[in-house]
Amino acid sequence: xxxxxxxxxxxxxxxxxxxxPGLAAAQLAPNIAAQRKAALEEAIRKSTGGAEVKKGxxxxxxxxxxxxxxSVPITVKVDSPMTREDHxxxxxxxxxxxxxxxxxxAQLGPRSGRAALTTRARIADSGRVIAIxxxxxxxxxxxxTSVVVTLSACLEDGLI
Amino acid sequence: MARVVVNVPASAKRxxxxxxxxxxxxxxxxxxxxxxxxxxxxxxxxxxxxCSYNGVEVFSADLYPAMAANPLITFTTVATExxxxxxxxxxxxxxxxxxxxxxxxx
Amino acid sequence: xxxxxxxPLAERRSGYEFMSRETRAMQDDExxxxxxxxxxxxxxxxxxxxGQAGVxxxxxxxSMKGVAVRYPKVESGRAVNLEQQINVCRxxxxxxxxxxxxxxxxxxxxxxxxxxxxxMPIGIEWNGATAPFLAAGREAFNRRQGQLNLSCAQCxxxxxxxxxxxxxxxxxxxTGYPIYRLEWEALGSLQRRxxxxxxxxxAETPPxxxxxxxxxxxxxxxxxxxxxxETPAVRP
Numbered sequence: 001x002x003x004x005x006x007x008x009x010x011x012x013x014x015x016x017x018x019x020x021p022g023l024a025a026a027q028l029a030p031n032i033a034a035q036r037k038a039a040l041e042e043a044i045r046k047s048t049g050g051a052e053v054k055k056g057x058x059x060x061x062x063x064x065x066x067x068x069x070x071s072v073p074i075t076v077k078v079d080s081p082m083t084r085e086d087h088x089x090x091x092x093x094x095x096x097x098x099x100x101x102x103x104x105x106a107q108l109g110p111r112s113g114r115a116a117l118t119t120r121a122r123i124a125d126s127g128r129v130i131a132i133x134x135x136x137x138x139x140x141x142x143x144x145t146s147v148v149v150t151l152s153a154c155l156e157d158g159l160i
Numbered sequence: 161m162a163r164v165v166v167n168v169p170a171s172a173k174r175x176x177x178x179x180x181x182x183x184x185x186x187x188x189x190x191x192x193x194x195x196x197x198x199x200x201x202x203x204x205x206x207x208x209x210x211c212s213y214n215g216v217e218v219f220s221a222d223l224y225p226a227m228a229a230n231p232l233i234t235f236t237t238v239a240t241e242x243x244x245x246x247x248x249x250x251x252x253x254x255x256x257x258x259x260x261x262x263x264x265x266x
Numbered sequence: 267x268x269x270x271x272x273x274p275l276a277e278r279r280s281g282y283e284f285m286s287r288e289t290r291a292m293q294d295d296e297x298x299x300x301x302x303x304x305x306x307x308x309x310x311x312x313x314x315x316x317g318q319a320g321v322x323x324x325x326x327x328x329s330m331k332g333v334a335v336r337y338p339k340v341e342s343g344r345a346v347n348l349e350q351q352i353n354v355c356r357x358x359x360x361x362x363x364x365x366x367x368x369x370x371x372x373x374x375x376x377x378x379x380x381x382x383x384x385x386m387p388i389g390i391e392w393n394g395a396t397a398p399f400l401a402a403g404r405e406a407f408n409r410r411q412g413q414l415n416l417s418c419a420q421c422x423x424x425x426x427x428x429x430x431x432x433x434x435x436x437x438x439x440x441t442g443y444p445i446y447r448l449e450w451e452a453l454g455s456l457q458r459r460x461x462x463x464x465x466x467x468x469a470e471t472p473p474x475x476x477x478x479x480x481x482x483x484x485x486x487x488x489x490x491x492x493x494x495x496e497t498p499a500v501r502p
Contacts, residue, residue, distance in 0.1 A: 063287070063289075065286065067288075067289045067448065067502035068449055068502035070229070070448045070449060071229070071292070071300070071451070072288075073288040073292065095226055098225075098226050099192045099225075100192075100224065101226075102226060103224060103226040104221050104222065104224065106220070106221040106222075106235070107219070107221065111216070111218040111237055111238055112218065112219060112235065112236055113177030113178075113236050113237060113238040116235070117233070117234060117235045117236075118232065118233075118234035118235075119227065119228075119231065119232055119233050119234070120228040120231070120292075121228055122225075122226050122227065122228050123226075150431065150432030151432075152433060152449050152502075153430040153431040154430075154462065154465070156449070156462035156463075156466055163303045165303075167298065181297065183300075183302060183303075185302075187451070228451070229300070229451040229452075230451075232298050234298070
């Protein structure tokens, strides 16, 4: 017997299959988008232990219009003296629409000198990139940037 | 063949904050891609990176499938003393690479 | 010698100029560029003795500066690109099996050789020998093909700079091949890119190494004359 929950998942799955692949701004079926949003919130909750995350101190540099989502340069800087008494312990990087939300968790300390790091991420779809800095005093600070990712204009894989 | 590149200044002044750029040659297969037949390609990524300075860990990072292929990690550290910086990458399927770079601190 | 619609030298722009600042930085910073490992591989292959003859590229060749900007060449009655020339050397001089198109080795060695011409202007001559192949390449460039019935010229001569579904249409100059294409997350040849374009317009794709593709490569390089080589370029 199909439960109501199964029926909803089947119905949403059918909608996803009916959506044309290769639409320039890939639209996720509603339940997948909701699942990823929930996964992101859970990931942030795990990283912060549920503590309040304040806006500020963190500078997140991501190109707002991304040439190709396969390799997106990201630079995170945190305003911190990086002394033994007052430093950034960790930087957590997340993205909203990927199949899983974690990009990287970096562990820093007073020996870092500056709280700054650069990397390149895969961003699947237009949405938010979030950087959260965990400070030595237990506080959390963050910055969020919205980015636009477009698919390649000409789909190049062979037709199945 | 596992390949990595590290860019460390050969020398620095004591107390100077130096920038270290590292690049690892790795496909970083996310585990979410499918073949043309619809088969899921298994995850194969670097999961951890660390940098030690004369034996003391000064930077580390956990990496996830959302890292791009050929992962670039650029970070900073204080040039405290002359010696060796050791870099370590580990990941799925027994991937393990280390690389050292000397540094002279004046 | 330009046809109507073709881009005069002063207006030629590399695909580099259509990319974001960050992607350009990836190409400029060779120390952390994603093509770096291929260049290391290429250098190793250049110096490694190979084949039954047991000679390395380095055994015969000195500097390859200025070579890549003059390829494809016309030899023995057909246009030959750099990848094919490398395989000719492998089979004829090293007595080694040729490398498959798009293989890691062929891409790495091609990138290594081409990189030696980075910064130099592309220079393909339209002369008696090259004319028939350039004409064939030009004809292919201007011919409507595929289910979408589009010619290369319609996008890349007539509509460069405009957007196709969010991506900017470049002028399609092969100024940096083999390129590290972010879409591929890997190095790839001009022929790979051309075959992708043809798939994009739903046209038949000739096999790698087909003379139609090399003729088109030759024409595209001629069309980019004067532009600086950027190998290995990074492109979206």
